[in-house]
Amino acid sequence: MTMLRLFIAFLEVGAFAFGGGYAVLPLIERVIVHRYGWLTITEMTDVVSISQVTPGPIALNAATFVGMRVAGIPGAVIASVATVLPQAILLFLFGIFFFREKRSATIEHAFMSLRPGVAGLIAASTVSIFIASAFLSTSPVVMDPLVLVALAVVLILRIRRANIFPLVFLGAGIGLIGGLVEYLTQT
């Protein structure tokens, strides 16, 4: 019974999570905190902060966390699968039309506008990622020197086509060195 409730709850989260990123938080809160009471608001905040320091989408991190809480590892698996099931079914159906050898003129025309449009959407998300990470406070404006140094170094290397994986680790390394400097200057 618990497994079924877990499955249905995260099916709902997956089915209505449009927009990605933090847009999904109010939905998770409504279903998981208020309706089923599987997490308190404080624990929900913990899930958000752990989601920031681990890879993976916030909805999946929350699904795994709540699944573990309610029914251990099987619960984590059930909740994760339920979260992605709606999009998997939809995209499978869309894929049948989309990946045909020959596409209709109408679909081609739609993509003429979708391609630059999506580039614009990704640009907007990049700006918001930058704003979310680079500012320690906005009034007065205080920027995180550590984020800026990592950004500048990685930008130069990436323009020269360095591979992404090592650059992400380099960012972590710069973060640790900056952390050490902060640690030593504060004590």
Place this chain on the structure above:
Amino acid sequence: MSLWKFFLKIFAISMMTFGGGYTIVPLIREEFAHKEKLIRDDEMLELIALSQTAPGPIAVSTALLTGYKLKGRRGAIVGIVAAILPPLIIISILYYFYTWFAANFWVRAALRGMSGAISAIMVVAVYDLAKASLKEHKVFSAIILIAAFLTSTFTSINTGLIILALALVGIVAFRYVPKEKKP
């Protein structure tokens, strides 16, 4: 590329996808567009557009559609499994000491550096993708790009609706525009 190799690539990409949203895009491009030349940038933009028509995490949709494109339906299933396994494994382990981990000074310091790195990686990806999207019908495409950017930045209109509006604009506009000759 074998299904197993594809699985490993998506698994590794999913391990590196911090911050959610579109941060998977540069990684998919690097592995499947640059190293393997299996997907072009304009096709990449189409996959992302399609991924936005369904709910759920963008990273999962993008992995599924990349699999579908490269390996058909089996690829799609492998893509989705490979995308959800890393967060599933990592959070299951961290579950037991998450409060310590999330608040740890060194973890947060590393993350601050990583988010700077990810911003830089995204900037380069945006530049490349914008360039690819402006190849045809330059003026029209530039207007659309800027309009989508402004709408997403300054309004809270749902991304799914923006995608729908973009598709309609393209369908209506190009009904009356002759096809540009490819050089």
